[in-house]
Structure formats: C-alpha cells, structure tokens
Amino acid sequence: MIVLGFESSCDETGVAVASAGRGLLAHALHSQIDMHREYGGVVPELASRDHIRRILPLARQALEGAGLSLAEVDAVAYTAGPGLAGALLVGASVAQAIAWARDLPAIPIHHLEGHLLSPLLAEPRPAFPFVALLVSGGHTQLMRVDGVGRYALLGETLDDAAGEAFDKTAKLLGLGYPGGPALARLAESGDAGRFDLPRPKLHSPDLDFSFSGLKTAVLTRMKQIDAADAQARADLAAATQDAIVSVLVAKAAKALAQTGLQRLVVAGGVGANRLLRRRLAAALAPLGGAAFFPPLELCTDNGAMIAFAAALRLRAGLADPSLRRASFTVRPRWDLEQAGDPAR
Numbered sequence: 001m002i003v004l005g006f007e008s009s010c011d012e013t014g015v016a017v018a019s020a021g022r023g024l025l026a027h028a029l030h031s032q033i034d035m036h037r038e039y040g041g042v043v044p045e046l047a048s049r050d051h052i053r054r055i056l057p058l059a060r061q062a063l064e065g066a067g068l069s070l071a072e073v074d075a076v077a078y079t080a081g082p083g084l085a086g087a088l089l090v091g092a093s094v095a096q097a098i099a100w101a102r103d104l105p106a107i108p109i110h111h112l113e114g115h116l117l118s119p120l121l122a123e124p125r126p127a128f129p130f131v132a133l134l135v136s137g138g139h140t141q142l143m144r145v146d147g148v149g150r151y152a153l154l155g156e157t158l159d160d161a162a163g164e165a166f167d168k169t170a171k172l173l174g175l176g177y178p179g180g181p182a183l184a185r186l187a188e189s190g191d192a193g194r195f196d197l198p199r200p201k202l203h204s205p206d207l208d209f210s211f212s213g214l215k216t217a218v219l220t221r222m223k224q225i226d227a228a229d230a231q232a233r234a235d236l237a238a239a240t241q242d243a244i245v246s247v248l249v250a251k252a253a254k255a256l257a258q259t260g261l262q263r264l265v266v267a268g269g270v271g272a273n274r275l276l277r278r279r280l281a282a283a284l285a286p287l288g289g290a291a292f293f294p295p296l297e298l299c300t301d302n303g304a305m306i307a308f309a310a311a312l313r314l315r316a317g318l319a320d321p322s323l324r325r326a327s328f329t330v331r332p333r334w335d336l337e338q339a340g341d342p343a344r
Helices: 033-037 044-066 085-102 111-121 162-172 179-187 212-222 230-259 274-287 303-315
Strands: 003-007 012-019 023-031 075-081 106-110 130-136 139-147 150-156 263-267 290-292
Touching: 003 044, 003 085, 003 303, 012 044, 012 303, 023 044, 023 303, 033 044, 044 085, 075 085, 075 111, 075 303, 085 106, 106 111, 106 303, 111 130, 111 139, 111 263, 111 303, 130 162, 130 230, 139 162, 139 230, 150 230, 162 179, 162 212, 162 230, 179 230, 179 274, 212 230, 230 263, 230 274, 263 274, 274 290
Parallel strands: 003 075, 075 106, 130 263, 263 290
Antiparallel strands: 003 012, 012 023, 130 139, 139 150
8 A cells, every 4th residue: 555644743844655565665854953943942833834834845745756646645644643732733634634635544653653663664674573772852762562563661761861861961062953963973073981971770670761860960061161172072072972872772782681682673863873873783793683773864753654654554454444534633742552553
C-alpha cells in the first residue's frame, strides 16, 4: 500500500510517500529553524501558522518526487502526538481532509514510533527484536522492540532529556538555536578533560537517566571562567558532550546485556551526534553488538518516518484499511506503549 504521511509536531513540516515493501519513495521537508532562531526557541503559534503555509506545497512536492498522483495513494497518515497541540492539528486536519475527500483510511501515528522505526529505512536494516535508544527532543528512553507495535519501556529520563541537556547547556554558553548541533560543533575544538562534570546515574543498576544536574554543574563552571575565553567555552562544551554521551552509551550497553539482545537502534535528533555514533560502535563491538541509525537526513523530525510507520502498521494488521471517515483528535502527551499493538 502507498501511504502519504504528514509530520507537523513541532518545528519541521514533513510530507512523504512510502510503502512497507518499497520503503521511502519520496519526501519533502521544511525546517523552521531560521524563523525560531530570532526568539531563541520554538514559538508554538508561529510554528502552527508556518505549517499551514508549507504543508500543501510540500505534499505536492512529495507526490511529484514519487512520480505518483493523489489518486494512487492508498492511505494517509499523520502524527497524532506527542507534540505541540496547534502544530499537530495542522497535519491531522490536512490528512483527515484528504482522507475524507478521497475515501481513504487516515492513520494516526505516534511521533516516537516513527523515530523508532526510521532506522528500518537504512541499510543494513536491523531485524527484530532489538533495543531502541530514543533520543528525540524532550524524550530519552530505552525500549525493547519485539516487532511493529510491540514495545516495552526499559528506562527513561527522570527529568531533563539528553536533547534538553544539550540545548540548555548551549544557551548557557551563549550559543544560538538549535543548541545541540551548535554545542557539538563548538566541542570539536575543545578538551573534554579540562572540566570534570557529573554523569548522573552512570553506575546505577537501573536503565533510567537524569540530566538536570548537568546544567547546574555547567552553570557553576561558567562562573569560574572568563566568558570571553573562547577556548574555555569550547572545553566546557566538549566536557558537556562527553558527559551526556558517556551516560547514553553506558545505559545502552547495559540494556543490551540485561535483555540478552545484540542489536541497538538509535533514533531521534541526538542520534546524529558524531561522538555518540563513534562511542557506541566502540562500546558494542567487544560485546558482539551492533548499532543501527536512520540516514542522517532522517534523524530529525520528518514525514518519511510517519508514512513508513503507517505502512508497517498496515502490513502488520495494526491499522484497519477499511476504516473511513473516523473522528480524530491529537494527543500532545502520549506514552509510546499506549500506541503499541491494541490486541496486546
């Protein structure tokens, strides 16, 4: 089945065409980074309005890229949550309108499920079961994945997520928005060993995370250095990145050991971090494990992961293709386990 998917949960408008058998056929994406940079973060109202302006031109672009017409689409999918309520409603409304007009099923998709399954769009594709490290925006979770819709939470952050730790530290260092990539770039010229920063829950027996104390530690170190000292700021950025990555790698390796699995899927924006990729490869190799990532262009929010997740759900029998003209809502807060296999 050919699925047209819409993603509008935050500050990227994404539309894509995909199928379970053929994978990604085409996708189009617009990032709102330049618009929000002026404000130092995402402004929800501006995000929603921009989604409205962009979503239909992007849909036409994705269909043209796939060489298909709307008449050849078998189903429509959209991100139903979690995310910004107003932004989610844009994608949901457009998807539902197309579904009603064309008498197609409209399939709500959990944003994190899209991220979790996106590495299946890359080669080599990981086989089920695997452990997933979800590091997307305000989420840091470890999940056991036994198949499409079969997810079990192993551990999660108790406060700030890894992405939030990157962004908040970047703001303390006076870096622009988005903070995570800016901090990673600055860290490349820094010495991570200059500052000793905490690694919360690094050695705890559980698989939970905690990053809120890291921001406080960085603030304390900032008061001890000259704000005009560029090298000191680079060193502090490197130390921060090293602390976050060390915890993520240690917990991921522990999750594989506890589950007895050897495949780790890393998904979400932080999954694009180069140091994280190198450290995971080095840590898993001696254990006989392997890490799988989505293509770099699909690490951030995108329509491809939504269209593909819906296609996989249809193939697995977890979405009813005969369902027509159903009412819909969006869920700004939504646990991934609640979006799993409804029969379980």
